[in-house]
Amino acid sequence: MEHRTEEEQVAALKQWWKDNGNSLIIGVGLALAVVFGWKMYQQDVENTKNEASMLYQQLLEVAIGENISEESASTADFIANKLKNEFEGSEYARYSALFLAKSAVSKNDLDAAEAELRWVLNTNAESSLSKLVKGRLARVLDAQGKKEDALALLDDKNAGEYAAMYLEIIGDIHNRAGDIESAKSAYTEAYKAMKESGAQRPMLTLKMADLGISEEGA
Numbered sequence: 001m002e003h004r005t006e007e008e009q010v011a012a013l014k015q016w017w018k019d020n021g022n023s024l025i026i027g028v029g030l031a032l033a034v035v036f037g038w039k040m041y042q043q044d045v046e047n048t049k050n051e052a053s054m055l056y057q058q059l060l061e062v063a064i065g066e067n068i069s070e071e072s073a074s075t076a077d078f079i080a081n082k083l084k085n086e087f088e089g090s091e092y093a094r095y096s097a098l099f100l101a102k103s104a105v106s107k108n109d110l111d112a113a114e115a116e117l118r119w120v121l122n123t124n125a126e127s128s129l130s131k132l133v134k135g136r137l138a139r140v141l142d143a144q145g146k147k148e149d150a151l152a153l154l155d156d157k158n159a160g161e162y163a164a165m166y167l168e169i170i171g172d173i174h175n176r177a178g179d180i181e182s183a184k185s186a187y188t189e190a191y192k193a194m195k196e197s198g199a200q201r202p203m204l205t206l207k208m209a210d211l212g213i214s215e216e217g218a
Contacts, residue, residue, distance in 0.1 A: 004073055055079055056095070063099065084119075094120050094129065096149040098136075105140065113140045131162040135169055142173045164193040167205050175207070184211050191215070 024051050032063040062072050076099070083096040101116035117137040121130055134153050141150035150173055154166045167190030175183035187208050205215060 016101060052083060052090050052092040055083050055087075056092045059083065059096065059099065073103065074089060080196060088123070094123060096154065098133070101136065101140075110140055110144050114144070131156075131159065135162065135165050138166075138169050138173070140178065147173060159198055161199065163202070164190045164199050164201055166190075168207070169192055171207065175211070180211060184213055187213060 013091045059076055062079065069134075080096040080099045080103070083090075084093045084100065085167060087093050097116045097120045101113040104110070104112035104116060114137065117140060119134050120133050121137070135157070136151045138150040141147075141153065151170060154170055156162075156166060159166050167186050171183045171186035174180075174186060187204065190201070190204055191208060191213075193199075194204060208215070
């Protein structure tokens with residue numbers, strides 16, 4: 001009876017393996033694939049970070065070298081474009097776009113500068129970096145003759161620590177347009193925001209003095 005029971009147990013095991021063996025193998029295979037796949041993904045992420053970091057270091061070395069030639073400027077643009085296109089989701093890509101915007105401004109290619117800055121905003125709309133980018137974009141828009149678009153971009157009730165900067169840029173835009181009274185008002189508000197936040201904007205007091213605004217009267 002005991003031997004028969006063993007035979008029945010073996011037969012039952014064989015039947016169970018026949019019914020479930022394939023799914024068990026597949027399940028184990030999937031589990032292994034997930035584990036090894038995750039490790040490979042982590043390694044790939046690490047390699048990507050390292051490559052992007054090395055490229056960004058090269059960009060800095062070329063961009064801030066003592067002798068910036070036309071060739072080195074072109075090399076810097078090439079590296080920045082490579083970073084932006086191949087590592088789009090990284091901070092390196094966004095800072096590279098900022099570099100490309102600055103480079104475009106130096107060439108008086110304001111349309112290209114606007115495109116780069118808008119790209120940064122579209123990929124990183126909610127970060128503190130976007131506040132800084134809005135300020136730069138507003139200056140570019142104003143230089144393009146798009147005064148109202150520039151002012152609308154700076155109409156941010158949640159500017160926070162950038163409030164003084166925004167107000168100063170608003171003052172610059174009005175001053176550039178010859179609207180001195182509006183410029184004075186914006187500079188005065190910028191000075192108040194600067195004092196409240198403890199920010200440092202040395203050029204602001206010079207601009208105020210140029211328009212006859214005293215710090216005591218602000």
